[in-house]
Amino acid sequence: MAGRAVPSQETVRSALALACRAPSVHNSQPWRWKVAEHSVHLYLDSSRLLPVLDPTGREMVISCGAALNHARIAFAAEGWKLRVHRLPNPAQPDHLASIEFTRLDEVDEHVVTLAAAAATRRSDRRPVPARSGPGRGPRALARGRAAGGLHAHVRLGRQDTPGVGTGD
């Protein structure tokens, strides 16, 4: 459609590269992106199903949700707001989302910080120590929930930690 605002090819490429840094179940990265003239489409890549671990594919869809959220952050950091249509075609359940764009009036600094974090994030499979220095460990994680709108509930050993990290 003439006159419709769309990000440049370069912006789309770099934003989707960042989206692909999202965590996924066993790093299976079960997503595919299709770029159309005025929209971007997210598909589930069923060939990446882990039949034993994830027989229903639920974790694959959650992984694609993580990628979609990363895309939202990546585009926002470039000044674009996403209009997401979930499951736009009921006949094609693997077509998880179609995305259109509108221009943001201004870029939120917090989003730029999140995009930078997405670029460098990685998993750390070491056990989280119960006792750790200030600003580290599960209690710090729970405290940090407020900043990102997270809901964290910390369990240390067999006991819950009262007053720490239970959501709102």
Ligand SMILES: Cc1cc2nc3c(=O)[nH]c(=O)nc-3n(C[C@H](O)[C@H](O)[C@H](O)COP(=O)(O)O)c2cc1C
């Ligand atoms: C739906 C889902 C389930 C996950 N389950 C686990 C898990 O049970 N244990 C774990 O250590 N990591 C889990 N992860 C994290 C992924 O294994 C990890 O993100 C992936 O190996 C990619 O590594 P990266 O985060 O360093 O990119 C999960 C991630 C997603 C999205």
